[in-house]
Amino acid sequence: MDKKHIEALLFVAKEPLKIEDIVKIVKETDESMDETIVLRWMFELQNEYAERGIHIRQVAGGFEMVTADECFDTIEKLLPKQYDRLSRSAFETLAAIVVKGPAIRATISKFRGVKNPDDAIQKLLERNLIKHTEEGYVTTDVFLKEFGINDLKELKELKKELELLDKNPESSEEVEEVEETKETEEKQNEHHE
Amino acid sequence: MDYIIKLENFEGPLDLLLELIKKREMDIYNLQISQITKDYLTSLEEMKTANIDVTADFIEMASLLLEIKAKMLIPVEVEKDDPRNGLVKQLLDYQEYKETVVQLKILREFEQKFYKRQKKDVVRKEKNGSIQDIIRSYKDIFTKKFKVKENKPFDKLREELTKFKFTIEDRMEHLKQLLQTDQVNVADYFSQVETKEEMVVTFGALLELVKLQYIDILLEEEQVFLIKKETTPVELEEEETNG
Secondary structure (H helix, E strand, C coil): CHHHHHHHHHHHHCCECHHHHHHHHHHCCCCCCHHHHHHHHHHHHHHHHHHCCCEEECCEEEEEEEEEEHHHHHHHHHHCCCCCCCCCHHHHHHHHHHHHHCHHHHHHHHHHHHCCCCCHHHHHHHCCEEEEEECCEEHHHHHHHHHHCCHHHHHHHHHHHHHHHCCCCCCCCCHHHCHHHHHHHHHHHHHHH | CCCCCCCCCCHHHHHHHHHHHHCCCCCCCEECCHHHHHHHHHHHHHHHHHHCCCCCHHHHHHHHHHHHHHHHCCCCCCCCCCCHHHHHHHHHHHHHHHHHHHHHHHHHHHHHCCCCCCCHHHHHCCCCCHHHHHHHHHHHHHHHHHHHCCHHHHHHHHHHHHHCCCCCHHHHHHHHHHHHHHHHEEHHHHHHHHHHHHHHHHHHHHHHHHCCCEEEEEEEEEEEEEEECCCCCHHHHHHHCCC
């Protein structure tokens, strides 16, 4: 077996494929396959596709083929946008659940500043973007797929990067101490009272 | 007073507080409680004057601020917990929430740029045809007709001259007859319709038949079909009256 089998699988799959699922499939025809090999092939394919109109990316913990984002303008002519719009309350509810998940009704209510958050919650439940657990509401794999997120940790990392780009110069001395000393020295005068 | 901000848009006390802190260019980790409490209370007053509902949450936050302010005045032993800590945590959480809302919007916007196999199925629920499909077909046909008509100068005049020649009852009969033999493709059927009035009447007849449970709507390969129900209460009723 070689990596073209993985490539073919990715091509036909309708959902992101997890490495363990791929291993299970390829093992049926070739007993010698294992996770290390599949993962290596996957990364090789990913590199080979990097410059093409189709990319291989990771979403919701699996791998999938998607069109390159720079081709969007062209594709859009053939296939108009297909996603439904989400309301402001839907985004707010999702954000509360992402930040505090599992989040109970009261938490969502507090963040959103509304007394009755149920409508928005209900709509998200119907669309399978969130689900109910004993500890509260959590986001689902459908959410990850629709937002192109691999896992929620990645989302927090991304946010840190954004924060660093858009760093508030007035941020506390405590935080700055951890960062580069040069910067701290420059700002120390400002902070002295 | 330039630190007073547009009041209507606040989603809650934390939202208001965060905005006031930003306006003062204060550091969340080093809040000047007495200043921010003053700003906050002034804002609440403004809200009352502007007839904006100051909910219990806003009052609760005010009392928390006053409590912290009072605690700050009492000299405490070193290393003791800063009375502001609880509030700071709340503000940071809230700030994170606000940022996440924006971030999710950006992510979703960006995600739409990726196309993949069968993405449609993920979003659209599969259904056997509904009234929405009929409405959509109707709109499609209508827009097509309208576009053609725009180019013909006499069409508008003719349309105005056309009188109401059609009744819902006639249309229902016509549809019933057609349905005796075969299913009806909605798009085809409507494409034979000439005028706006006729279209309205035909559509009304269609809805009436659905309401009377005479027909079923069937969605096949993006096409809407009408089929006759096996036995319908209406039909039975009619047979009785006829017999």
